Amino acid sequence: MQYFELFKTSFTDYARYVGNEILHPHWGNYFYWLIGISVFFFALELLFPWRKNQPKIRKDFWLDAFYMFFNFFLFSLVGYYAFSNVLVHLFNDFLGLFGLENIVAFEIQSWPVWAQLLTLFILRDFIHWNVHRLLHRVPWLWEFHKVHHSVEQMGFAAHLRFHWMETVVYRTIEYIPLAMIGFGIQEFLLVHLFTLSVGHFNHSNISVPLGPLKYIFNNPQMHIWHHAKKLPVKNGVNYGITLSIWDYIFGTHYIPKDGRDEPLGFENLEEFPQTLPRQLLYGFRRRK
Numbered sequence: 001m002q003y004f005e006l007f008k009t010s011f012t013d014y015a016r017y018v019g020n021e022i023l024h025p026h027w028g029n030y031f032y033w034l035i036g037i038s039v040f041f042f043a044l045e046l047l048f049p050w051r052k053n054q055p056k057i058r059k060d061f062w063l064d065a066f067y068m069f070f071n072f073f074l075f076s077l078v079g080y081y082a083f084s085n086v087l088v089h090l091f092n093d094f095l096g097l098f099g100l101e102n103i104v105a106f107e108i109q110s111w112p113v114w115a116q117l118l119t120l121f122i123l124r125d126f127i128h129w130n131v132h133r134l135l136h137r138v139p140w141l142w143e144f145h146k147v148h149h150s151v152e153q154m155g156f157a158a159h160l161r162f163h164w165m166e167t168v169v170y171r172t173i174e175y176i177p178l179a180m181i182g183f184g185i186q187e188f189l190l191v192h193l194f195t196l197s198v199g200h201f202n203h204s205n206i207s208v209p210l211g212p213l214k215y216i217f218n219n220p221q222m223h224i225w226h227h228a229k230k231l232p233v234k235n236g237v238n239y240g241i242t243l244s245i246w247d248y249i250f251g252t253h254y255i256p257k258d259g260r261d262e263p264l265g266f267e268n269l270e271e272f273p274q275t276l277p278r279q280l281l282y283g284f285r286r287r288k
C-alpha cells in the first residue's frame with residue numbers, strides 16, 4: 001500500500017514538474033534547453049551541411065523529433081519516474097533488512113563541486129560505454145537497440161531516437177555504482193546539458209575538425225561509423241557516447257576513411273518497421 005501511495009505521488013509530482021517546466025521558462029529548465037540545443041544544431045546543419053545533398057528535413061526527421069520529446073519527458077511522465085522511485089524504495093528497504101542504510105562506499109559529497117561533476121561525468125560515461133557494448137553483444141538487447149540503428153539519413157535528432165527499454169537498461173545498470181559513491185538518481189543540470197549537446201553533435205550532419213580533441217570527444221566523423229551498415233566486425237565499433245577516449249583505450253575505434261556517404265543501418269533493414277508503435281513493440285516480439 002505504501003508503495004502504491006509512493007507511485008501515485010511520484011506520478012503526480014512528475015506531471016506537475018513537466019507542466020511547470022513548460023509554463024515557466026527559467027535557466028534550469030530542461031524543456032527549453034532541449035529545444036534551444038536542438039535549434040542550434042539544426043541551424044548548423046542548414047548552414048554548413050556535411051552531406052550537402054541530404055534533404056534539409058531528412059527521412060524520419062519528425063519521427064525522431066517525437067522520439068526526442070518522448071524519451072526526454074513523456075516516458076518519465078507515463079510512469080517511469082514513479083516506477084523507478086518505487087524500485088529505489090524497495091531496494092533501500094531490502095538493504096534495511098540487513099541493517100544497511102545505504103550502499104555508499106565513499107562519500108564524494110565533501111569534494112569541491114567541480115570535482116564531483118567531473119567524477120560523475122567520467123564514471124557515468126564509462127558505464128554507458130560498457131552498457132552500449134552490451135546492447136550490441138546481447139541478442140535480445142540488440143533487438144531494442146536496432147531502433148537507434150534504423151536511422152538511414154543521419155541528423156542531430158537521431159540522437160534521442162531509441163527504444164524506452166534502453167532507458168530502463170542504462171538506469172538500472174548505472175544505479176548501483178553511482179549509489180555507491182553517494183549519487184542518487186538526481187542528476188546535475190550541467191552534466192546533463194553537456195552530454196545532451198555532445199550527443200546531438202555526434203549525430204549532426206556537420207563536419208567540425210576537432211584536432212587532437214577527437215581522441216577525447218565523440219564527433220560526427222567517428223559516430224557515423226558506429227551506424228555504418230557494413231563493418232569488418234560483427235558487434236560494432238566506436239561505442240563512445242560522449243567521450244571517444246574509451247574506444248581508443250580499448251581498441252574499438254574504427255575510422256577507415258571519410259564516412260560521409262557511408263550507407264547506414266543493419267542487414268535486412270528493409271524488414272524493420274517504419275512507424276513508432278511498431279518500432280516500440282518490435283523488441284518484445286518472439287524472435288525466430
Ligand SMILES: [Zn+2]
Pocket residue numbers: 132135136145148149226
Ligand atoms: Zn549502438
Ligand SMILES: [Zn+2]
Pocket residue numbers: 148158159203223226227
Ligand atoms: Zn547513434
